[in-house]
Amino acid sequence: MMGKKIKAMIIAGSADLKHELMSVLYPPLRDLVVQLIDVEYSGDRGFHQAISQAADILKNVTLLKEKSLISDFMTNLASDTNLCIFGPNTVMKAMKMGVVQTMLVDQDSNLLVANIVSDGDNDGDREQFVIIDSIESGRSSGLEIKNTKPIVEWMIDNCPQYGAEVKLVTGASPEGHQFCAGFGGLGAFLRYPVEIEEEEEIEDDSREYDSDEEAF
Numbered sequence: 001m002m003g004k005k006i007k008a009m010i011i012a013g014s015a016d017l018k019h020e021l022m023s024v025l026y027p028p029l030r031d032l033v034v035q036l037i038d039v040e041y042s043g044d045r046g047f048h049q050a051i052s053q054a055a056d057i058l059k060n061v062t063l064l065k066e067k068s069l070i071s072d073f074m075t076n077l078a079s080d081t082n083l084c085i086f087g088p089n090t091v092m093k094a095m096k097m098g099v100v101q102t103m104l105v106d107q108d109s110n111l112l113v114a115n116i117v118s119d120g121d122n123d124g125d126r127e128q129f130v131i132i133d134s135i136e137s138g139r140s141s142g143l144e145i146k147n148t149k150p151i152v153e154w155m156i157d158n159c160p161q162y163g164a165e166v167k168l169v170t171g172a173s174p175e176g177h178q179f180c181a182g183f184g185g186l187g188a189f190l191r192y193p194v195e196i197e198e199e200e201e202i203e204d205d206s207r208e209y210d211s212d213e214e215a216f
Contacts (some may be wrong), residue, residue: 008061012037012050034061063173070175073104073187082193086183088131090196099190100164105155106185107168113154114138115146151186164188 009032011018018036025033035057039046076084085094088111094100114132131151132138138145149157152168159166171180179187 006032007065008032008034010035010037010050010054010057012039012046012054014039014042014046063170063176066170067173067175069104069167070169070173070179073179073189074175076189082195083190084187085190085196086187088184088186091186091188092129092131094188094190094194094196095159095162095164097194097196098162099192099194100159100162100188101191102189103155103159103164103166104169104179104187104189105152105166106180107152107170108180109151109185110134111151111186112138112148113151114143114148117144117146 006029009029011021011033013021018038022030022033022036035054037050037053039049039053041049073084077086085091091100091103095103110133112132112134114130114135116128116130116138130138130143132143132148135145135148155166169176169179169185171177171185179185
């Protein structure tokens with residue numbers, strides 16, 4: 001637990017044991033307790049019973065964290081702090097620049113990241129990565145697609161090498177739903193304000209991302 005910040009606590013136990021524990025907890029820790037749960041068993045069996053009964057509680061805690069995260073995102077956008085961005089082209093370019101601190105991705109996104117081959121300027125063909133709605137839409141745009149990955153999987157695999165943390169948005173909270181429906185389910189918090197030049201979109205809503213590194 002060193003270096004980790006406790007967000008919430010659930011205490012489970014039989015009879016009065018959990019209440020006795022609550023009475024001796026350090027006050028700041030006591031304030032973090034979100035639920036007391038009665039269990040009938042001890043040991044592993046009691047632990048698994050507590051986890052099962054806490055499922056809805058843990059889900060609510062997750063939704064509260066999502067609500068707070070997306071609210072911060074919306075507030076930054078409304079305040080023009082230049083610390084939050086959205087849109088595939090802008091987000092992908094910012095990630096390549098190494099300025100993304102936290103990547104927000106709709107966990108149910110159907111977008112794909114395609115590894116394509118394009119004509120290089122001086123040294124032959126070069127590999128690029130583009131976000132596409134589907135393989136069919138990419139090919140109809142004339143893209144030479146080598147392979148693809150779901151965007152969620154691609155972000156989880158590649159964001160760490162650029163120092164970015166990935167947060168999946170469920171869309172179950174009103175704020176999460178607004179993010180997924182109104183912002184394309186892809187956004188980011190930046191480490192510091194930076195001006196990112198917009199690039200022209202590839203036809204049929206595919207989005208280009210150049211890279212000299214193998215990301216598949």
